[in-house]
Amino acid sequence: MFAVFQQIAPLILAGLATLLLLYLFIRYKNSTPKKKVPKDTVLIYGVGRGVAAPSGSPFPLKLETFCRMANIPYMVDHSCKMSSKGKTPWMEYNGKAVADSQFCIEHLKEQGCLDLDNDLEPSLKAQARAFREMVEENLYWTMCHELFIMHPERVARAIPYSGVKLWLATLVLGRVIRKELWGHGMGRHSDTQIWDIARRDLQALSAFLGEKNYFCGEEPHEVDCAMFGMLAQLYYHMPDSRHEQYMKEYVPNLVDFVERMRERYWPDWHERCKGRNYVDDSCKLYLPKISSSNTP
């Protein structure tokens, strides 16, 4: 009996994954903005709003925050349509598709959008880059391990799904992430070792921030959108996780930073989270708060 189940289990999973993809495709078809995107406006493709933060993923939140910081008009497509690289987020800008949050930012700067780092010394820019890579390419995987491998029952705290949809999403994402963790190398460490890496990354980040308001000084710079994207996931979407507990107990300056960024750039936070105050903003055109200024 068990042997038969072992044989048909991959088929069942493949069937379920197909159903999920079908569901996402139908949702995408129905929710792509019908509205025309104005010139010089970024159309961000994300994964939809999260439960306790405006995205269930760090990278779309980073890109959207960047648009707010650099005063770039934008709209968000919540359909979960993945990029040509099979990841989220990506964007369309004046007819050009760009995949990967950082390439999107680089492209926008090349197109003449505000460079938030134009006042930084090369050595501080270099440090900011190194810390961003640590967070996005290392700490991120410890987050995936904590949520999808150690506590998949907590996925609903971040992704606003329930019932079969939640069960399917957790199952499929869990399988994809387990494979990716292995490919990255993080998944080959023990749970204790992975947490040790996460804790040391958080400590290093806290030391880099120190008593400053933002990572590169008293005013925000580009790296802050990436830090915010990731730390907001750990803090708002992973309550009771080791990451969240550690931030609150041992590195509270990171918590202060998250709250500072949220206050400054996300006055509409509660309307953008899928809670009681949620307001659907598909097709909404976000216009810059300040039309021409060098201050983010």
Ligand SMILES: N[C@@H](CCC(=O)N[C@@H](CS)C(=O)NCC(=O)O)C(=O)O
């Ligand atoms: N370097 C990419 C990372 C994007 C990324 O890893 N996105 C995740 C969501 S958090 C994703 O799309 N995962 C889908 C997959 O790996 O199949 C960026 O900055 O955009």
